[in-house]
Amino acid sequence: MTIECSQLKTAYSTALNRPILNGIDCQIKQGEFVALLGLNGAGKSTLLRSFVGLVPVKTGEIRINDTIITPRTLRRIRRDIGLIFQGGGLVKQSSAIDNVLCGCLGSLNTWETLWGFPKQQRDRAFDLLTDFGLKDLAYQKTRLLSGGQQQRVAIARALIQSPQILLADEPTSGLDVIAAQQVMEILAQLHQKQAMTVVVVLHDLGMASTYADRAIVLDAGQIVYDGKCHNLSDKLSQLTPPKVEV
Ligand SMILES: Nc1ncnc2c1ncn2[C@@H]1O[C@H](COP(=O)(O)OP(=O)(O)OP(=O)(O)O)[C@@H](O)[C@H]1O
Ligand SMILES: [Mg+2]
Numbered sequence: 001m002t003i004e005c006s007q008l009k010t011a012y013s014t015a016l017n018r019p020i021l022n023g024i025d026c027q028i029k030q031g032e033f034v035a036l037l038g039l040n041g042a043g044k045s046t047l048l049r050s051f052v053g054l055v056p057v058k059t060g061e062i063r064i065n066d067t068i069i070t071p072r073t074l075r076r077i078r079r080d081i082g083l084i085f086q087g088g089g090l091v092k093q094s095s096a097i098d099n100v101l102c103g104c105l106g107s108l109n110t111w112e113t114l115w116g117f118p119k120q121q122r123d124r125a126f127d128l129l130t131d132f133g134l135k136d137l138a139y140q141k142t143r144l145l146s147g148g149q150q151q152r153v154a155i156a157r158a159l160i161q162s163p164q165i166l167l168a169d170e171p172t173s174g175l176d177v178i179a180a181q182q183v184m185e186i187l188a189q190l191h192q193k194q195a196m197t198v199v200v201v202l203h204d205l206g207m208a209s210t211y212a213d214r215a216i217v218l219d220a221g222q223i224v225y226d227g228k229c230h231n232l233s234d235k236l237s238q239l240t241p242p243k244v245e246v
Helices: 046-053 070-078 096-102 110-114 119-131 148-158 179-196 205-211 232-237
Strands: 003-012 019-028 035-039 059-065 081-084 164-167 197-201 214-221 222-227
Touching: 003 046, 019 046, 019 059, 019 222, 035 179, 035 205, 035 232, 046 059, 046 081, 046 164, 046 197, 081 148, 096 119, 096 148, 119 148, 148 164, 148 179, 164 179, 179 197, 179 205, 197 222, 205 232, 214 232
Parallel strands: 035 197, 035 214, 081 164, 164 197
Antiparallel strands: 003 019, 003 059, 214 222
């Protein structure tokens, strides 16, 4: 599946109402692995969230597989997109398997959810957790899992509907080197074996160069670099961080 943005401008409905994304033009092709980079506050999460209709579009448009995202088209397209939120976004009091099942809430009708999740979905959630080495922890409360284990639960939740696009917002933050590498390997395998289109927000430039085909660098809501993952530290060092006064 492809993602295309043209002249995308978004603003959150706050008193400031300032544009957060300010004229984004980009095309992500089927099966690409793209790293989204930039300083804190640049708009990376906002861009990912706008792909799934979680941020109001002011002007411009987003197309997924040539379909313009609108409230009407979103429901159909949303099923094909898995999103891993920054920080995991898990319900910590619920079990790992219940969190994974939350990933298919959008595709079930009210009656189905009233009677509990169908066996087919529960089996699939359990299989995914097993694939990610969490078989014995499937019924454990998520707050009792380590950061790396929670991140794998978040990936399983994004995958339960077999999406064709995977959007991952800092999936390795807070993880040790080994756990971070394991998470990236999972994403790389999904990309290679299932030709999934992957867009991942990263702060680790080494990870970006190792795994991504292409890097997009955002600065203050605009794309300032879009190309190969070469000399990324040079590209990032040209950005101006906001002044912090202590
Ligand atoms: N829900 C919101 N309501 C209002 N403003 C928001 C909201 N979420 C983010 N912003 C603002 O939008 C800008 C971009 O935020 P965003 O979260 O997209 O940055 P980011 O590049 O993901 O940063 P980070 O690396 O810190 O995660 C920031 O100035 C932030 O304050
Ligand atoms: Mg972010």
